[in-house]
Amino acid sequence: MEPTIMNTINGQPIAEASTIDTPNDIVMNDTVQQDHTNNPLPLSDVTDNTVDSSVVAACGVEIIDSCENSIAELKDTKHLKREHDGDSEDATDDSTKRTCTDIVRFSETPSGPEVFARSRMALCESVPYFRSYKSSLYTQKCVARGFYMDGAARDQDIFKAQVVISSVGGGRDLDEDKKRVRVGDMSDTSLQYRAIKQTMDERTLIPVIVGRNHPFWPVDVPHNFNVLDYFYITDVWAELNAVVTKPSAKEAATPTDKSDADHETKMIRVFCFRLEKANLQKHSWWDPNPTSYDSKEILQAGWACLNHNCDAFFKDSEGKKITNVSYNDVFLQERTEYIGPIPSIVPSASVDAVNGIGLYGADLYGSEAVYRSGIVCSCGSCTSRVFWNRWSCEHCGKQVRTQMVPYPKDLLKAEADLFNKTVDRLRKANRIPANTLATKLDMAAVKHREVGAGLYKVSQFLLPDGSGKIIGSVTVLRASQTICERGPDKMFDTLSVSDIGLRRNAVSGGDGANEGLSRHFGINWGAPYKFGVTVDSKGFSDAPETILQAVQQMRWAGTTAVPMAEGFIAEAVGRDGADVEEANVDFNECLSLGYMESDMIHYHDDGEKECGPTVATISLGAPAMMSFRPKKKSGMEHVVSVPPKAKGKDFCAVLSFPLFHGDITIMHGSRIHGLYEHQVEPAGGRRFALTCRYMDPAKMKTDEERLQAKIGGALPARANKYIYHGDGHLITEGVLKQDTVTQDTAIQHHNEQEAGNQDIASLGTLTQGTVLDGQFQDHSIQKTDETAHTNDRTEKDIGNHHADQQSATVQSTLERYNFRSRKTAVNYKDEDAFPTL
Ligand SMILES: O=C(O)CCC(=O)C(=O)O
Numbered sequence: 001m002e003p004t005i006m007n008t009i010n011g012q013p014i015a016e017a018s019t020i021d022t023p024n025d026i027v028m029n030d031t032v033q034q035d036h037t038n039n040p041l042p043l044s045d046v047t048d049n050t051v052d053s054s055v056v057a058a059c060g061v062e063i064i065d066s067c068e069n070s071i072a073e074l075k076d077t078k079h080l081k082r083e084h085d086g087d088s089e090d091a092t093d094d095s096t097k098r099t100c101t102d103i104v105r106f107s108e109t110p111s112g113p114e115v116f117a118r119s120r121m122a123l124c125e126s127v128p129y130f131r132s133y134k135s136s137l138y139t140q141k142c143v144a145r146g147f148y149m150d151g152a153a154r155d156q157d158i159f160k161a162q163v164v165i166s167s168v169g170g171g172r173d174l175d176e177d178k179k180r181v182r183v184g185d186m187s188d189t190s191l192q193y194r195a196i197k198q199t200m201d202e203r204t205l206i207p208v209i210v211g212r213n214h215p216f217w218p219v220d221v222p223h224n225f226n227v228l229d230y231f232y233i234t235d236v237w238a239e240l241n242a243v244v245t246k247p248s249a250k251e252a253a254t255p256t257d258k259s260d261a262d263h264e265t266k267m268i269r270v271f272c273f274r275l276e277k278a279n280l281q282k283h284s285w286w287d288p289n290p291t292s293y294d295s296k297e298i299l300q301a302g303w304a305c306l307n308h309n310c311d312a313f314f315k316d317s318e319g320k321k322i323t324n325v326s327y328n329d330v331f332l333q334e335r336t337e338y339i340g341p342i343p344s345i346v347p348s349a350s351v352d353a354v355n356g357i358g359l360y361g362a363d364l365y366g367s368e369a370v371y372r373s374g375i376v377c378s379c380g381s382c383t384s385r386v387f388w389n390r391w392s393c394e395h396c397g398k399q400v401r402t403q404m405v406p407y408p409k410d411l412l413k414a415e416a417d418l419f420n421k422t423v424d425r426l427r428k429a430n431r432i433p434a435n436t437l438a439t440k441l442d443m444a445a446v447k448h449r450e451v452g453a454g455l456y457k458v459s460q461f462l463l464p465d466g467s468g469k470i471i472g473s474v475t476v477l478r479a480s481q482t483i484c485e486r487g488p489d490k491m492f493d494t495l496s497v498s499d500i501g502l503r504r505n506a507v508s509g510g511d512g513a514n515e516g517l518s519r520h521f522g523i524n525w526g527a528p529y530k531f532g533v534t535v536d537s538k539g540f541s542d543a544p545e546t547i548l549q550a551v552q553q554m555r556w557a558g559t560t561a562v563p564m565a566e567g568f569i570a571e572a573v574g575r576d577g578a579d580v581e582e583a584n585v586d587f588n589e590c591l592s593l594g595y596m597e598s599d600m601i602h603y604h605d606d607g608e609k610e611c612g613p614t615v616a617t618i619s620l621g622a623p624a625m626m627s628f629r630p631k632k633k634s635g636m637e638h639v640v641s642v643p644p645k646a647k648g649k650d651f652c653a654v655l656s657f658p659l660f661h662g663d664i665t666i667m668h669g670s671r672i673h674g675l676y677e678h679q680v681e682p683a684g685g686r687r688f689a690l691t692c693r694y695m696d697p698a699k700m701k702t703d704e705e706r707l708q709a710k711i712g713g714a715l716p717a718r719a720n721k722y723i724y725h726g727d728g729h730l731i732t733e734g735v736l737k738q739d740t741v742t743q744d745t746a747i748q749h750h751n752e753q754e755a756g757n758q759d760i761a762s763l764g765t766l767t768q769g770t771v772l773d774g775q776f777q778d779h780s781i782q783k784t785d786e787t788a789h790t791n792d793r794t795e796k797d798i799g800n801h802h803a804d805q806q807s808a809t810v811q812s813t814l815e816r817y818n819f820r821s822r823k824t825a826v827n828y829k830d831e832d833a834f835p836t837l
């Protein structure tokens with residue numbers, strides 16, 4: 001370890017030592033004779049605290065010169081080590097070196113005093129904090145600067161590793177045994193008393209020095225003068241102490257009944273003070289019990305070592321384990337004043353929120369993490385953000401609104417750009433070819449193709465069961481900017497600022513002390529949808545226009561994607577290689593989920609027994625990562641190449657892909673939900689997912705539920721105006737083969753469904769050129785660039801919005817999300833264990 005060369009002591013340059021300050025306060029009363037030391041000081045020459053400047057100056061100059069000259073040398077002289085032993089002064093005959101070693105400090109815990117002296121003079125001449133040749137208290141301007149303890153200790157005094165109790169002041173006299181004893185009351189006007197009071201009030205740190213002849217010092221000290229460490233005075237008080245004195249001549253002449261002729265016991269007033277070590281973390285070299293120096297006496301049974309690494313840990317004085325723990329009164333009564341500002345127990349953000357102040361920063365729109373957290377209501381009740389647009393106090397009912405501000409388009413774009421970078425990194429880390437939608441793809445298991453398709457681009461994945469049979473498909477229709485402008489943009493804006501009843505719902509623990517709420521906000525429309533979370537449900541007839549519009553888009557998407565997936569399956573594995581139900585795209589409910597910053601939906605399945613085989617979701621707003629992983633007992637070990645992280649633990653994701661604003665995901669095949677689970681983690685400040693399913697009334701338990709599903713699930717006539725045909729653009733799988741695609745099957749299929757759907761209002765008939773079906777080329781991952789589907793829609797489609805054109809607001813908002821991306825990228829280094837995103 002490198003020695004530290006100090007050319008200052010106590011913050012003062014050493015050079016000042018040559019300029020001898022005469023202490024402003026010269027302590028006269030409490031003189032301590034050195035006649036009890038082994039090496040008595042030449043005090044006969046010194047009449048008071050006033051330093052003999054001729055002696056010291058000469059000596060001081062010599063010291064400084066030699067120190068300054070040798071400091072440079074010492075910097076390179078790593079072998080120079082402080083001696084702690086009593087004979088250290090003799091360790092070298094080179095006086096320069098000897099002097100300089102006194103100012104070398106080592107950062108390791110000292111095993112003896114860091115500063116010591118053979119003589120009082122050497123001490124007083126060398127350190128600025130003790131220049132008192134007689135008094136035990138060195139003061140300057142009525143403040144104690146250092147305290148020296150030696151022969152004049154009281155029986156009551158305490159000397160511990162971190163605490164010292166001692167006293168000052170009062171005249172002393174020699175007793176019969178030549179011990180110096182106090183003989184009279186100490187005065188509260190004395191300098192010592194005023195100084196220790198002042199020192200306490202100012203919380204000045206003072207070094208404490210102990211002499212070799214201290215009668216009660218708990219350990220042998222190595223030198224005549226040993227500096228302990230910095231302490232500060234915590235308490236000053238007066239006591240009455242009994243002292244046995246020699247009677248005065250007058251008293252001896254007239255002895256009273258109560259005192260014998262020779263001795264008298266007197267009660268005298270003594271001023272005491274308690275010192276506490278400033279750095280409690282630092283080992284006290286004088287601690288007699290170093291392993292337990294930090295153990296307070298907290299038990300009624302007496303002191304016990306509280307250091308769990310010590311052999312004596314929690315044992316009584318006989319070495320038996322303490323079984324009965326009860327704390328002593330001193331410990332219970334102890335109070336330590338906290339120094340420093342104490343913040344309000346009510347978070348200031350809550351106060352602002354309740355008062356409607358500071359809710360909207362330039363870069364805050366109402367759904368950021370800061371709003372998503374709970375507040376303390378003015379009544380004191382902690383209140384979670386349960387509702388999309390407000391806090392509602394459960395205790396007093398106060399409503400604190402957070403008006404949702406429209407989310408800026410450039411921020412959405414910046415989120416998507418940033419996410420695209422993450423996606424690229426993940427794709428590279430997993431060696432997934434560019435222009436492939438997935439960021440994680442277990443190629444041994446999941447079949448995949450990308451299909452160029454008009455304004456929507458299509459990615460399809462086929463998921464197997466444990467025997468390798470395809471049990472379902474996941475299709476992602478990626479929206480272009482034009483598509484977004486014609487629908488999703490407005491849908492997002494409308495949902496953002498309106499209150500459609502989105503709320504977080506209880507997921508566990510009932511509504512009591514252990515209640516847990518979902519990490520997203522939800523409301524259901526159409527037939528009631530019952531899953532793990534109980535969500536409020538309203539019929540389609542009450543649904544906002546945006547929901548009806550979304551339902552129509554998803555009906556189209558379902559009828560489009562499922563036949564395409566069937567074609568892919570037929571081509572990839574043939575009919576015998578799959579076990580997938582017939583298409584039944586007949587949605588009668590729409591679960592609307594809202595995600596604020598850092599919200600998500602964890603792994604789950606959509607496998608309720610009433611649920612039909614097709615589930616379609618439109619994404620609005622922030623980008624997100626959707627992942628699929630086999631369930632624990634799915635028997636997929638032999639099929640997927642990615643093993644579970646560890647025995648008994650969850651499988652890793654076998655498929656992950658990004659979702660952007662306007663994209664529609666279609667899962668088809670009920671068995672998917674038996675063997676796989678999925679999760680979606682948004683990466684931005686605000687996102688909605690509107691998911692359509694068919695809840696089969698025939699599979700519901702009660703007539704009431706069936707009726708509710710039928711009535712609630714019927715689309716009102718006003719939904720007709722949103723009938724969607726893929727934006728009038730062809731979905732042309734395999735753009736290059738557009739002319740070979742037959743459309744009749746799909747259109748017929750769709751129209752058959754419409755005819756069979758009694759509960760849903762007429763949706764019109766798909767027109768030629770709307771949906772394609774039929775033959776598919778193999779567009780697996782070796783696609784050509786012409787047909788390649790890229791994930792950079794935001795760059796190509798949304799326009800050239802350069803990064804430096806982004807507003808500062810967008811930039812600062814993004815910095816918050818950036819963290820999440822970075823975290824993902826770092827975690828992802830371990831390719832064997834795909835983390836969940
Ligand atoms: O947020 C999403 O995109 C998916 C939502 C989902 O998985 C569900 O509603 O079951």
Ligand SMILES: [Fe+2]
Pocket residue numbers: 604605606678
């Ligand atoms: Fe789901």
